[in-house]
Amino acid sequence: MFFSEKEISQIRQSGRNPETVEKQFEHFKTGFPPIDLARPATKGDGIVSLKDEEVFSLLEMYDSLIEEIRIAKFVPASGAASRMFKELYSFLELDAPNERTDFFMANIRKFPFCDDLAAALGKDGFSFDDEVKNNNFKLIVEYLLTEKGIGYGSLPKGLLRFHRYPDMVRTAVEEHLVEAALYAKNSDNTCFLHFTVSPAHLEKFKALLAMVQPLYEKRYGVHYNFSFSVQEAATDTLAADMENKPFKDDNGNLLFRPGGHGALISNLNKLHFEAVIVKNIDNVCPESKINATVIYKKVLLAYLLELKTKTDFYLRKLDEGQADEAMKSEIIGFAKEKLMIDGIDGNNLIEKLNRPIRVCGMVKNEGEPGGGPFWVRVTDGAVSLQIVESSQIDLKNPSQKAVVDKATHFNPVDMVCCFKDYKGNYFDLKNYIDEKTGFISTKSYGERTLKAMELPGLWNGAMAKWITVFVEVPLETFNPVKTVFDLLRR
Numbered sequence: 001m002f003f004s005e006k007e008i009s010q011i012r013q014s015g016r017n018p019e020t021v022e023k024q025f026e027h028f029k030t031g032f033p034p035i036d037l038a039r040p041a042t043k044g045d046g047i048v049s050l051k052d053e054e055v056f057s058l059l060e061m062y063d064s065l066i067e068e069i070r071i072a073k074f075v076p077a078s079g080a081a082s083r084m085f086k087e088l089y090s091f092l093e094l095d096a097p098n099e100r101t102d103f104f105m106a107n108i109r110k111f112p113f114c115d116d117l118a119a120a121l122g123k124d125g126f127s128f129d130d131e132v133k134n135n136n137f138k139l140i141v142e143y144l145l146t147e148k149g150i151g152y153g154s155l156p157k158g159l160l161r162f163h164r165y166p167d168m169v170r171t172a173v174e175e176h177l178v179e180a181a182l183y184a185k186n187s188d189n190t191c192f193l194h195f196t197v198s199p200a201h202l203e204k205f206k207a208l209l210a211m212v213q214p215l216y217e218k219r220y221g222v223h224y225n226f227s228f229s230v231q232e233a234a235t236d237t238l239a240a241d242m243e244n245k246p247f248k249d250d251n252g253n254l255l256f257r258p259g260g261h262g263a264l265i266s267n268l269n270k271l272h273f274e275a276v277i278v279k280n281i282d283n284v285c286p287e288s289k290i291n292a293t294v295i296y297k298k299v300l301l302a303y304l305l306e307l308k309t310k311t312d313f314y315l316r317k318l319d320e321g322q323a324d325e326a327m328k329s330e331i332i333g334f335a336k337e338k339l340m341i342d343g344i345d346g347n348n349l350i351e352k353l354n355r356p357i358r359v360c361g362m363v364k365n366e367g368e369p370g371g372g373p374f375w376v377r378v379t380d381g382a383v384s385l386q387i388v389e390s391s392q393i394d395l396k397n398p399s400q401k402a403v404v405d406k407a408t409h410f411n412p413v414d415m416v417c418c419f420k421d422y423k424g425n426y427f428d429l430k431n432y433i434d435e436k437t438g439f440i441s442t443k444s445y446g447e448r449t450l451k452a453m454e455l456p457g458l459w460n461g462a463m464a465k466w467i468t469v470f471v472e473v474p475l476e477t478f479n480p481v482k483t484v485f486d487l488l489r490r
């Protein structure tokens with residue numbers, strides 16, 4: 001143990017285990033090994049492409065499959081919107097209009113936050129129309145991003161106005177309420193939604209939802225049950241200095257930083273539902289374009305529940321000793337063909353089948369940044385389906401780069417999950433993390449530079465040991481907002 005007694009005391013008081021912290025910290029010295037890609041997952045080889053008749057059949061089964069279970073929607077919503085406005089921040093810093101800022105100002109009235117922005121300017125005696133006419137870009141952008149006005153630069157995406165309707169303007173979080181009413185309604189008309197938020201914005205989320213809940217409940221004939229969680233402080237990771245020694249803050253204490261969205265596996269682990277939908281806060285579309293999203297979310301859920309039902313049936317037969325050699329052969333075929341499990345044989349059936357399971361929607365790659373579906377070589381010599389980010393790949397390795405270049409699909413973070421075993425007990429999801437995955441980046445602390453460590457990503461390393469099935473979904477189900485200009489695509 002290389003920590004002092006004082007540091008060990010600080011670690012324990014924060015709810016962390018010193019041995020775990022030390023083990024994590026070693027990654028600053030050793031780095032994280034790159035993922036060993038075997039080949040891309042493609043249609044017919046790791047990605048299921050459903051025929052129209054299969055889609056219709058799953059839709060018909062959906063209501064009966066969810067009738068006696070409880071489903072919930074899990075929405076990571078703590079991400080700040082500041083990155084959406086990167087180009088506008090650059091403009092404020094340089095005070096030099098460019099093609100992008102000119103485009104922004106030319107379309108300013110089309111943005112869903114325009115009325116709020118105009119009201120904020122008017123409150124301080126400025127005319128929105130006059131300021132636009134006089135090309136007072138800096139004032140307008142300041143009132144958009146800073147606390148002078150509507151403060152969008154410091155808000156989370158979930159609280160931003162995303163879509164304009166004839167009678168209202170909806171935030172991203174409100175669009176998730178609409179979606180839940182259309183595909184995540186339980187048999188008693190209750191929609192369970194769990195949002196992970198930052199502590200600084202928790203009350204703002206609660207206030208917004210309390211205000212709009214009656215409206216959407218009346219409009220869609222449902223009852224909403226909201227719950228919230230914040231990223232646990234115990235999942236923060238210790239920072240390092242540039243010599244790979246523990247970084248100390250200005251008071252001489254160890255500095256811990258948020259461990260990235262992979263830490264949210266702890267939040268997901270506490271949800272006790274038969275099926276959980278995971279979807280990013282910014283991946284929503286206007287209600288007029290929601291049909292494909294609703295259809296394929298129901299399809300993914302029905303597909304998952306069918307797989308889960310059959311898997312549990314086989315596990316019970318194995319557990320009770322009622323699976324003869326013919327059935328074991330049938331189970332192996334099912335595991336390989338439907339669950340995409342490699343390296344399974346008659347000796348490890350229960351071990352391979354009794355795991356959390358997820359079905360992930362995949363869209364055709366249209367050049368969006370982010371992770372994708374691949375067959376990855378694992379320690380036992382087999383391959384497994386994984387969602388892999390570019391930061392996990394050694395792109396300088398020609399063979400790995402060649403695999404990436406052949407990839408056909410993209411991960412839109414569109415998952416449905418089951419993490420209850422065949423006996424009715426919930427899996428401890430922390431047991432299915434690949435601790436060897438993660439990411440190290442360079443950050444600033446005042447005028448000093450540090451190294452920060454992110455934990456295995458929620459849908460990458462944190463779920464690496466789950467049973468993973470990929471299903472192709474239409475591109476129109478993917479509607480991310482990564483920059484402010486994406487709001488104009490709606």
